[in-house]
Amino acid sequence: MIDTNSDLLALCQSLEKSPALALDTEFIRVRTFFPKPGLIQIADQSQVYLVDPLGIDEWAPFKQLLVNPDVVKVLHACDEDIELFYHLMGVFPVNVFDTQVAAACCGMDFSMGYQRLVKSVLDLDLPKTHSRSDWMQRPLSPEQLTYAADDVDHLLEIYTFLKSKIDDGGLQNIVAGEYQQVVDNLQDREFGNAINRLKMAWKLNGYQLARVRALSVWRERSMRAKDLPRNRIASNDALMQLAKHGNWSKSQLFDIEGLPEQTARSCADDLIALLSVEYLQEERLPKPVKADxxxxxxxxxxxxxxxxxxxxxxxxxxxxxxxxxxxxxxxxxxxxxxxxxxxxxxxxxxxxxxxxxxx
Known part of the structure; x- marks a missing residue:
């Protein structure tokens, strides 16, 4: 277990010449918006290393490893792992190969889970019994450590198999493009797509739609600033109610279902200002496409x-x-x-x- 700054430094120095590294993370994300890291798994061609983030506060060596363009970082379904690295260290790994995307590029099932991919490629059965474990508890159980190690132990072998097919098919641009989309989504600070979480927004019109768009952006910014899940700020239904009627008093905010009392109390002025039509422009969304x-x-x-x-x-x-x-x-x-x-x-x-x- 790598659980000190000096151990992490030594590990990263030993791995900086590796052609490829398998990476995975375990975290919890129950009462927060951002994932709280519980374990980071790394594997090279010879062994698996488990990094305990609770004992480390100097991430510069690992950060340097993540941005080293000469080292391929192999992950499976990388979205949340990349978000964790970005929140923890402020960088996006470079030269990333996502085996889930690569499998889909090779004609395998879309969004294939890691266990299924290992079974399909290597004919090995991996348990999934500890995916919901408490990764913040210490000490971690032997079963948790085995489960975590399994998540990277076979990843480089799968990478070798898939990369050969990707190279033969000339599909490198798809793997790279899908990862760039992950990065772009995490870098988006305008939150222009936030309204897409409101599936019924197309039913609104004019200023109602302008209001709900402003509210959805406000919620995205608020939950990041306060590190709270979306529903702890306001539910989708609450945003729709606010947008439909527009003119709310501070006292009426407490009656809106799905708007937590804390939000109604602390954000009343912001909400009432957002609902003002003075700076909004009417807009419309296209209706959902029906099959024809x-x-x-x-x-x-x-x-x-x-x-x-x-x-x-x-x-x-x-x-x-x-x-x-x-x-x-x-x-x-x-x-x-x-x-x-x-x-x-x-x-x-x-x-x-x-x-x-x-x-």
Whole structure:
């Protein structure tokens, strides 16, 4: 167990020439927005190292290792791990290879769990009995330590298997592009997509929609500043209620279901100011797309492209992109810039193919 600053320094120095490292984290995230690290697992070609973050306060050596472009960092379903590293150390790892994304690129199931991937590639059965453990307790049990070590012990072998297929298929841009999207999402401080959590927002109109957009951004910023889960700030239903009626007094805020009393008390002035229409502009969201010939044609075209590329179709088909393509066809307009990254070229071809089919 690596549980002192000096041990971590020595470990990082010994690993700086490694061609690839497997990484994973264990954390808790129950009463906070940001994950609280309970354990960091590292594996090279020879052994597994378990790092106890509760005993370490000097992260510079590990931070340097994470940003070393000569060392591939191999993770599985990396989103929350990357968020933890960023919150703990203020950096995003570079040269990251996500085995979950890579598996989907190789035509395996989309969003495949680590245990299933190990079984599929290596024919090994791994238990998942301690995924909900209390990783902040000390000492950690032998069973917890074994479980944690298993999460990286086979990752480099899987990386070697998948990387060969990725290289043969020329799919490196997809793996890199999906990781860049993770980084971009974590770096977004405008929270322009926060409203997407409110599935019924499209039913609002004019100033109601402008209000709920402002409220959703306020909630994202508040929960980060206070390190609280979203519902501890305000539920989705509470934001919708606030936006629909607009004019609320401070006392009325306490009657809104899903708005915690602490929020109603401490944030009353902010909420009332946000609900003012003086600085808001009316806007509308498109209605949800209903299945019709156009949508079915777009989806079938994308499925064909995915099959030709040899990737999981769910990796290619993102709902916002599919709907943006739908409205581009309906309005006879160009594909919006929101359809970006490695998918954009495919969606442009799909758009042309659908328009040609319909003409």
């Amino acid at each position: 010939r156009i949508l079915n044609l777009i989806k079938s075209t994308l499925v064909d492209y995915a099959q030709r590329m040899g990737i999981a179709e769910q990796l290619l088909m993102k709902k916002p992109y599919t709907e943006a393509t739908y409205w581009a066809v309906k309005s006879k307009s160009s594909l919006p810039e929101q359809v970006s990254g490695w998918r954009r070229g495919v969606y442009l071809e799909a758009l042309d193919a659908v328009i040609s089919e319909l003409s």
